[in-house]
Amino acid sequence: MRFIILLFSFVVSSVSICLAIPDTIIDVIAPSSKGSELNLQLIEDYLESIGVKANVPENIYSDNEPLYSNTDEFRAESLVKALTNPKSIAIWCIRGGRGASRLIPYLEKLPDDVKKKIAQNKNRKILMGFSDISVLHIYLQNKYDWSTLHSPMLEQIVDNKISQDSIDKLELLISGYRNNIKFNLKMIDNGIELNDGILESKVVGGSISLVRASIGTCWQIDTKDKILFLEEVEPDPALLELRLEHLKQAHILDEVQAVIFGDILCTNDEQLLELVKHRFAQSVNFPVFTLNGIGHARTNYPLPLNTRAVINHIKGNRFSMTVDMPAEWRRR
Known part of the structure; x- marks a missing residue:
């Protein structure tokens, strides 16, 4: 899999197996609630540690938005950029919470050429997350027949709220090793x-x-x-x-x-x-x-x-x- 840069450890009979291939990019988005500003660097560090470059939108969080990570317009724009980015292989959500459903009207009103790009990326990249991200899983499956990945959030991983076994299995999948x-x-x-x-x-x-x-x-x-x-x-x-x-x-x-x-x-x-x-x-x-x-x-x-x-x-x-x-x- 020439697109992957995933470096991970998988222990089989006490032997560590590693995989690293250059130029892998994952889009990091916050389509729902706001996470911790302090965790943004930890998220980039985590992805770098497994050989992946994080593409994080500038000003991903807004202090002027009391309920969600940012305005509906900003969150929708970040999502669309990630869905159409020809260089990334996955879209990984920082956290869930609430607010993803408010992005659907923006997705519905996209120009036909943008919708075509999203359709062309079917199975070429995956959306990752769960909880409130279920909205986006369902929408992409219904409208574009995308396959997606119900998975832990990035903030959960860097906050040590997910078991290592869960992380290992996730890395094995997104690396292509499994x-x-x-x-x-x-x-x-x-x-x-x-x-x-x-x-x-x-x-x-x-x-x-x-x-x-x-x-x-x-x-x-x-x-x-x-x-x-x-x-x-x-x-x-x-x-x-x-x-x-x-x-x-x-x-x-x-x-x-x-x-x-x-x-x-x-x-x-x-x-x-x-x-x-x-x-x-x-x-x-x-x-x-x-x-x-x-x-x-x-x-x-x-x-x-x-x-x-x-x-x-x-x-x-x-x-x-x-x-x-x-x-x-x-x-x-």
Whole structure:
């Protein structure tokens, strides 16, 4: 992969494997809430340490904007520049929070020639982030059929809020050293079985709140024949059940192939949370799985979205899922 400059360490039998190829650029953007000014240099240092040059917009944060990292116009312009930048191979978000949905009207009004450039970059670069960034994942998948990467944020990494195992797996993917990632799933028994023990599709989704927020918009999530992944920070299991019920009644789940619950952080009642998941599974006619290690916890493994994914039955309620990185992106 001649475009990568990723230098990383992967220990196999106590041997460190490194990869470094010149001229890799990653666009760093803040499309949602404001991060720490002090972390900007740490972010550049981190990317440099893995052999990547950071392209950070000048004046990325504004003191005059009380709610978001900057004005809607600035954030939208930074995003569009990153989406159309012919020299970068990825767009990595600093943090989530709120505000990404306010950029959609700007993306919708882009001139046709700019939209064409974004379309041409399909699978040539990836958007990285999660939480509020789910808005942009869904929009790019719907409008341009982009493949993206549900992943930790840069600020989480430099603040030491992400496990090293999660970072290692992420670096293996974006380096091209690994072309896919494998997960262990557990099925919630609802009487549904996979044909021949296999399900092949694409994974979409992210934050339940943002998937729900897409309903009725120009970027409403398309789940037809897809595997829907859902994660959330929801302290009240009753509210989670209402959100899932909304997805059902809004027909978001009518033609879905399966639902996977990632980490749903609940501080009130874990037993009640499990009850909500099981009641949901019993109310639908498709497979429902759980997957630990993707979401708002310290462990947050990368999950490629809108790429080939294969679920295989292992034994009992245990399954595996292998998800590919975009083939065209890997070949660059």
